[in-house]
Amino acid sequence: MMNDMPQAVQAQEQAQGNGRRIGDVVLDLQNISLSFGGVKALTNISFNVREHEIRSIIGPNGAGKSSMLNVINGVYHPQEGRILFRGEERRKMEPHRAAAQGIARTFQNIALFKGMSVLDNIMTGRNLKMKSGLLANALYWGRAQREEIEHRVKVEEVIDFLEIQDIRKTPVGALPYGLQKRVELGRALAAEPSLLLLDEPMAGMNVEEKQDMCRFILDVNDQFGTTIVLIEHDMGVVMDISDRVVVLDYGKKIGDGVPEEVRANEDVIRAYLGTSH
Numbered sequence: 001m002m003n004d005m006p007q008a009v010q011a012q013e014q015a016q017g018n019g020r021r022i023g024d025v026v027l028d029l030q031n032i033s034l035s036f037g038g039v040k041a042l043t044n045i046s047f048n049v050r051e052h053e054i055r056s057i058i059g060p061n062g063a064g065k066s067s068m069l070n071v072i073n074g075v076y077h078p079q080e081g082r083i084l085f086r087g088e089e090r091r092k093m094e095p096h097r098a099a100a101q102g103i104a105r106t107f108q109n110i111a112l113f114k115g116m117s118v119l120d121n122i123m124t125g126r127n128l129k130m131k132s133g134l135l136a137n138a139l140y141w142g143r144a145q146r147e148e149i150e151h152r153v154k155v156e157e158v159i160d161f162l163e164i165q166d167i168r169k170t171p172v173g174a175l176p177y178g179l180q181k182r183v184e185l186g187r188a189l190a191a192e193p194s195l196l197l198l199d200e201p202m203a204g205m206n207v208e209e210k211q212d213m214c215r216f217i218l219d220v221n222d223q224f225g226t227t228i229v230l231i232e233h234d235m236g237v238v239m240d241i242s243d244r245v246v247v248l249d250y251g252k253k254i255g256d257g258v259p260e261e262v263r264a265n266e267d268v269i270r271a272y273l274g275t276s277h
């Protein structure tokens, strides 16, 4: 009996993924339809995202993946469907509201201030958390100072975590593409999100850069418990790091499940064999 104990503990730890325990549904998308004029970007899409999960969205170009992220963070407003975030139904949502609720994202095309340093770019990720305005600064100078220090500490933590100490003063525009993508992740992390949306964070990267990015994504998920929705084209990466995968094609959902299920799905195989992407 005593001898069985360590094994049982080990098995339990494995099931929990070393503390990374998949929890309840945090984001529930129900029958989402979105169109732009005559173009139907999303048609009747339903899927959910569970706490601490790495949930990938895949599909050929134009499938509606980025549109889906834009729906989640309140940039696009679907004509039909319901969105529940942490059990609460959302009507119309602005991006800053989504950010205030703990949703942060990176973009398919890097959206950073190229002339600003790495440090300052990552600092912009703290904007929402900055309570002290000009007036408060004047009236409560001490509090504003303390807040400023808090933000700097958090930003330095992010810089250490992403191993970019040596480029903290470098203008982002002078960095190679792979590092710019890492800085963009840094800006998102500075907001301390509970839900992180990543739109092709590894696109255009070489193998080594991809491996680094993969490791950071897994570490964010593991160490901070951050729930991640990931759009990625590299099937090896997707199948490797995702807990579950949803597959879109021409704005429709054609597959949903754990990687093995999706890999064996006939519709998914057909979509991928029939298109180049």
Ligand SMILES: Nc1ncnc2c1ncn2[C@@H]1O[C@H](COP(=O)(O)OP(=O)(O)O)[C@@H](O)[C@H]1O
Binding pocket: 036, 039, 040, 041, 059, 060, 061, 062, 063, 064, 065, 066, 067, 068
């Ligand atoms: N702001 C927009 N205005 C008009 N059409 C759009 C807009 N955003 C996306 N679309 C259209 O929606 C469809 C899905 O695009 P997108 O979500 O970017 O796909 P993916 O990220 O899977 O490549 C495409 O036909 C695209 O042209």
Ligand SMILES: [Mg+2]
Binding pocket: 065, 066, 067, 108
């Ligand atoms: Mg896209």
